[in-house]
Amino acid sequence: MSERPDDPEWRLDERRARIDAIDEQIQSLLADRARTAQEIARVKEACGDTMFYRPERERQVLARVRARHQGPLPEEDVLRIFREIMGSCLALEQALTVAYFGPEGSFTEGALRKHFGGAVAALPQATIAEVFRAVTAKAADFGVVPVENSAEGIVNHTHDLLMRSPLVIVGEVVLRVHHQLLARAQGLDEITHVAAHPQALAQCRGWIERHLAHCEQVAVSNNAEAARRAASESHLAAVASREAAAHWGLPILAANIEDAPDNATRFFVIGRHAVGPSGQDKTSLLLTAPHTPGSLHALLEPFARRGISLLRIESRPAQRALWEYVFFVDIAGHEKDPVIEEALAELEQRGGVVRRLGSYPQAV
Numbered sequence: 001m002s003e004r005p006d007d008p009e010w011r012l013d014e015r016r017a018r019i020d021a022i023d024e025q026i027q028s029l030l031a032d033r034a035r036t037a038q039e040i041a042r043v044k045e046a047c048g049d050t051m052f053y054r055p056e057r058e059r060q061v062l063a064r065v066r067a068r069h070q071g072p073l074p075e076e077d078v079l080r081i082f083r084e085i086m087g088s089c090l091a092l093e094q095a096l097t098v099a100y101f102g103p104e105g106s107f108t109e110g111a112l113r114k115h116f117g118g119a120v121a122a123l124p125q126a127t128i129a130e131v132f133r134a135v136t137a138k139a140a141d142f143g144v145v146p147v148e149n150s151a152e153g154i155v156n157h158t159h160d161l162l163m164r165s166p167l168v169i170v171g172e173v174v175l176r177v178h179h180q181l182l183a184r185a186q187g188l189d190e191i192t193h194v195a196a197h198p199q200a201l202a203q204c205r206g207w208i209e210r211h212l213a214h215c216e217q218v219a220v221s222n223n224a225e226a227a228r229r230a231a232s233e234s235h236l237a238a239v240a241s242r243e244a245a246a247h248w249g250l251p252i253l254a255a256n257i258e259d260a261p262d263n264a265t266r267f268f269v270i271g272r273h274a275v276g277p278s279g280q281d282k283t284s285l286l287l288t289a290p291h292t293p294g295s296l297h298a299l300l301e302p303f304a305r306r307g308i309s310l311l312r313i314e315s316r317p318a319q320r321a322l323w324e325y326v327f328f329v330d331i332a333g334h335e336k337d338p339v340i341e342e343a344l345a346e347l348e349q350r351g352g353v354v355r356r357l358g359s360y361p362q363a364v
């Protein structure tokens with residue numbers, strides 16, 4: 001090895017030696033952190049506490065990472081690395097199984113990995129109802145289901161299941177959604193059919209009208225299924241994710257074809273046990289109001305009077321009587337916050353609360 005500082009080879013070797021030394025420190029700190037998580041597990045066990053996964057604490061750790069962040073790595077990348085570290089530490093405490101609306105390569109799996117990292121066992125389910133069933137039957141510890149899309153609105157099926165299920169919401173995940181056109185065809189003119197979930201077709205309506213006006217649109221149960229078909233049918237293109245392209249070895253004929261560039265999907269993490277406050281929480285509620293003038297106003301007024309922010313309100317048929325509606329309401333804060341406790345007690349007294357669906361940390 002040359003020793004001259006102006007020699008490029010010497011400069012490269014010198015910096016690589018620095019990276020080797022830094023890696024050694026990172027690895028030793030990671031082992032320290034992992035051993036500390038194991039100690040935490042023993043403390044929890046000693047108190048008879050079997051809740052090893054603590055979404056509220058994870059939210060606080062990630063909020064600290066974000067507050068400290070100064071680059072040069074992108075903030076999203078640093079957050080992802082810390083999520084993985086926590087996920088691996090948690091796996092030393094307890095092996096988790098998480099059911100999700102599959103199949104493999106679906107956006108819901110992407111949301112699961114964003115939230116839990118790579119260390120949990122992921123269990124794909126054919127329907128959203130199966131995800132609820134797996135968690136209720138303890139075949140999985142948690143479940144991940146889609147809730148709403150910024151372009152197409154709410155996922156009705158998830159809301160109808162939440163209405164009937166004893167499970168609680170323990171987390172939310174927001175995922176930027178990009179759609180790719182996948183096909184084995186050489187060019188767009190060879191394609192005769194374009195397949196996807198109806199919501200994905202709707203999210204790419206403009207692009208499809210401009211570039212695939214000659215094609216028949218095929219609605220399928222999910223985009224991963226569309227990709228599976230595109231892998232064997234050469235004149236069929238699928239609208240699906242990059243993960244699906246990799247999974248089926250399909251070329252991407254056109255990238256990011258969604259009409260709205262800020263297209264995002266929100267997911268709920270569902271579980272059997274309530275989550276404590278993190279300091280940055282949301283509470284989801286199922287409310288009802290009689291068919292009388294001003295009843296919706298009266299329902300929301302206890303929140304407004306106390307300065308509690310209303311984040312979302314959706315109405316759904318109550319499934320009890322024709323034209324009876326329930327409201328899915330998200331407010332800022334945790335149900336244990338004194339002002340929220342007060343507002344809920346007032347509403348409960350009036351019969352306005354059907355169910356508390358859960359308090360959970362806001363998505364990072």
Ligand SMILES: O=C(O)C(=O)C[C@]1(C(=O)O)C=C[C@@H](O)C=C1
Nearest residue numbers: 040052053054057058086089090
């Ligand atoms: O703080 C805890 O309770 C831990 O178990 C440690 C830890 C972490 O790695 O930081 C791991 C898992 C929990 O979900 C939250 C945090």
